[in-house]
Amino acid sequence: MTEEDPTPRLAVLGAGVMGVSITTLALEHGVPVVLVETDPAKRADAPARIERELRTAQLMGVRSGKPRAELVTGASVADCADADVVIEAITEDADLKIAALTEVSHTVDEDTALVTNTSSIPVDELAAKLPRPEALLGVHFMNPSYLIRTVEVIRGSRTSSRAADSVGRLLTALGRRGVFVGDGPGFVTSRVLHRMINDAARVVQEGRASAEDVDTLMQDCLGHRTGPLRTADLIGIDNLVDSLRVLHERTGDEGCRPCELLLRKVAAGEHGRKSGKGFYTYTGVLS
Amino acid sequence: MSEPTTTPPLSAEHVRTELRRFLEERTKTDWAADTDLFATGGVSSLFAMELVVHVEKTFGIAVEGPDLRIDNFRTVNAMTDLVLRLAEAGSGE
Ligand SMILES: NC(=O)c1ccc[n+]([C@@H]2O[C@H](COP(=O)([O-])OP(=O)(O)OC[C@H]3O[C@@H](n4cnc5c(N)ncnc54)[C@H](O)[C@@H]3O)[C@@H](O)[C@H]2O)c1
Numbered sequence: 001m002t003e004e005d006p007t008p009r010l011a012v013l014g015a016g017v018m019g020v021s022i023t024t025l026a027l028e029h030g031v032p033v034v035l036v037e038t039d040p041a042k043r044a045d046a047p048a049r050i051e052r053e054l055r056t057a058q059l060m061g062v063r064s065g066k067p068r069a070e071l072v073t074g075a076s077v078a079d080c081a082d083a084d085v086v087i088e089a090i091t092e093d094a095d096l097k098i099a100a101l102t103e104v105s106h107t108v109d110e111d112t113a114l115v116t117n118t119s120s121i122p123v124d125e126l127a128a129k130l131p132r133p134e135a136l137l138g139v140h141f142m143n144p145s146y147l148i149r150t151v152e153v154i155r156g157s158r159t160s161s162r163a164a165d166s167v168g169r170l171l172t173a174l175g176r177r178g179v180f181v182g183d184g185p186g187f188v189t190s191r192v193l194h195r196m197i198n199d200a201a202r203v204v205q206e207g208r209a210s211a212e213d214v215d216t217l218m219q220d221c222l223g224h225r226t227g228p229l230r231t232a233d234l235i236g237i238d239n240l241v242d243s244l245r246v247l248h249e250r251t252g253d254e255g256c257r258p259c260e261l262l263l264r265k266v267a268a269g270e271h272g273r274k275s276g277k278g279f280y281t282y283t284g285v286l287s
Numbered sequence: 288m289s290e291p292t293t294t295p296p297l298s299a300e301h302v303r304t305e306l307r308r309f310l311e312e313r314t315k316t317d318w319a320a321d322t323d324l325f326a327t328g329g330v331s332s333l334f335a336m337e338l339v340v341h342v343e344k345t346f347g348i349a350v351e352g353p354d355l356r357i358d359n360f361r362t363v364n365a366m367t368d369l370v371l372r373l374a375e376a377g378s379g380e
Contacts, residue, residue, distance in 0.1 A: 052336070055336065055339070055355060056336045058355050058356070059336060059339060059355050059357055059360075060332060060335070061356060212315070226331055226333065230333075234333065282337065283313070283337060283341065
């Protein structure tokens with residue numbers, strides 16, 4: 001970003017469900033992205049997955065109309081050196097995130113804001129271990145990021161105004177509205193939603209209803225948009241379990257201990273939409 | 288598309304039947320040809336892209352540009368019109 005060109009330069013770490021979704025949102029809003037992924041296979045097929053998400057955005061009529069920006073993929077954090085904002089969207093594991101954000105801090109200049117897209121790890125917990133804790137803030141984009149216009153924003157107790165302003169400019173460029181909430185395990189949305197999905201899975205585990213019937217009741221009677229178990233498939237059941245573990249460890253709430261059925265699905269590789277099967281099966285998603 | 292010219296043209300009836308079969312298999316619901324699939328209580332919008340990919344693969348067409356919009360996939364009839372139009376445009380080359 002310069003005075004002549006106010007478009008922020010964005011780097012995204014992790015080309016999983018969220019990295020791809022956030023990158024799609026940025027590109028179709030004319031914001032160029034450097035996407036860093038360590039897994040070679042994921043890095044190789046990221047452009048095709050983004051292409052597909054861009055088609056979905058067009059199908060759903062949410063393209064911004066701006067010319068599409070350039071995508072660069074990279075294998076190392078060194079590729080984000082010029083970014084104004086770096087969003088980490090890597091695996092939900094505090095140690096991995098701290099290691100990656102520390103490396104980023106040593107690579108970028110000190111004006112660069114760092115964003116974590118964590119579902120559940122408190123921002124202050126991550127910030128405390130970083131060389132520049134004031135650069136970090138949480139922005140909880142959800143999936144699909146280009147369809148959901150609101151994001152949950154978490155300012156840590158040490159977050160600087162400069163970092164917050166820089167992220168504010170990015171959200172404006174992306175056409176997203178931020179709702180600021182207090183820091184803590186799972187913030188608002190994961191604290192409420194992930195526990196509820198765990199309960200929904202437990203009902204299926206106990207044999208009291210099928211996944212379809214749970215979702216139908218939650219949708220048709222209670223107005224839940226996709227149903228909790230279809231949402232689990234959309235999130236990725238592996239990521240959901242990681243997030244529930246973070247919540248359980250940090251709150252002691254037994255309702256957040258991932259239930260057996262979720263654990264069995266992760267062990268069986270049934271991770272949801274991204275693997276073609278979870279509570280439901282998906283065709284044409286992987287091609 | 289470069290289909291041989293001897294391939295019989297797609298009939299609306301054939302396209303409609305195939306679409307209803309696919310929808311029934313995937314959503315466990317028998318959809319009337321003029322019912323809005325995406326209206327409240329219907330098919331999730333996330334299923335929409337699956338539907339596009341299915342239609343492209345099954346009928347050998349590519350849905351692009353202004354054709355790629357949800358209104359073309361809202362009902363079995365709308366999809367049938369789209370498929371026939373694109374298939375005809377493709378075979379005319
Ligand atoms: N899935 C959702 O719906 C959702 C929604 C909101 C937030 N989140 C959060 O977003 C983050 C990412 O979740 P996801 O669902 O995309 O996970 P995912 O497992 O689909 O993807 C994570 C990716 O990060 C890559 N990665 C790991 N370490 C890396 C590193 N050091 N540098 C670069 N890439 C690395 C992995 O190879 C993988 O491709 C998590 O913190 C998750 O809790 C997920």
